[in-house]
Amino acid sequence: MSAPDWTGPYRDRAVVLRTYRLGEADRIVVLLGQHHGKIRGVAKGVRRTRSRFGSRLEPGSHVDVSLWRGRGDLDTITGADSSEGTEQFAALRADLASFGRAMAMLEAVDRLTLERTPAPELYDRLLRGLRSLVTHPSALSVGAFLWRLAELEGIAPDVGGCVHCGAATGLVALDIAGGGLTCLPCRPKAAVAVDGETVAVLRGILSGGLAEALARPASAATAAVERLGVAVLEQHTERRLRAPALLDAVAASPDRSR
Template identity: 40%
Template sequence: MSLFRDQGVVLRTHKLGEADRIITLLTRQRGLVRAAAKGVRKTSSRFGGRLEPFMHVDLQLAEGRTLDVITQVVTLSAFARDLGLDYPAYTAGTAILETAERLTPHDGEPAVQQYQLLVGALAALSARRQPPSTLLDSYQLRALAVAGYAPSFSGCARCGLEGPHRNLHVPSGGVLCDGCRLPGSSAPPAVTLTLLAALLAGDWPVVEQADDRTRREAAGIVSAYLSWHLEHGLRSMGHVDR
């Protein structure tokens, strides 16, 4: 039986048989991995608590025909402990985990950027560096960019003409100039587009200057953009505390 090691974040779990679980992880070297954890639902399990959603772990797995099998687990960061005590952070974190799973291909290839982005987002959420919903919006924009769907909030998404532009068209990938404007375009305030660009770039001094109304408008645009590329929304978004 071939063994391999990797680092990953537990995205979700579900029951398998009477005592086992299937663990879905975003790993550094193999992207999305679904693996069986034998006996983790027993009270005598050595590492059941290390394989809960949000846990950042180093693990050893044995390759299997249909599912790999987890044989060793070492905790790197216990994000589950920190986020479980804060409802807004927990709900934002749940949406972050679902976003990571939906945007990472199931092809077994390394997903280093998505992995690092996820770990960084959970660390920031655990440390309360920004409001949870703000960190969620920033994470989702960055995860979309890593996946190849980077939105444009300055130059025209169709012709590349430098902005600023006010015509936002989600299916086109961002703002459009007046010459490229399409039916269905909206015209959000300039401060909202400035906030969106700052969330994508991680420009926190600019983000912190935004008022609540601007943050809500930006959050709606992020959600619409994500839903467009995923073809439908995330189930967890309905529980996010804004």
């Protein structure tokens, strides 16, 4: 990464995407700022029990942050405050299934976002996604978020018709590498089979029927939409997403009350 074109203090409102340890007491925090895009900053001493703001810098937290931009790749986080309009999303961390869904959203945004590049629409979409997990949880919360994220980034496959011949009906598979749905005669061997209900859900998500799609109960189609969304992002980033494995583990757990 090239050196920043300015140095000094700045503030932003941001969502914490992830954190990881640095030394014995510090932590690197990756944030998505409303005005500055993805930021990597060092929060010094936050792993000590007397840290002033460490608890506000957990993944998924929505905070007002103060930072210092130096000459290197890492900025320094000098403060993190909760104020009107920010949320800690404690309810998401209290429930394993909700936390897994939130982590899937955060990881997807982290993988697709360039550092120090403003992305206000992505910031707004992530914040709405996290809020919806609290207020209107849905079997399609993650799947719809991933597909709309792919659409925002310009990488969503075409679901309007066969990507190879244009046929609007008889669509039987998603050719992720080819960029869209396919009919049976055009289907490549590597394409993933889809049924008519899955196609209908995908079209709803991407074509103005999001509210209706989110109201659907859990089904094979909603699960397929989520798996396909993960596959689309993994194809684009050439890296596996880790959070979906947590979602699968929660779904398979006999203790669904956690």
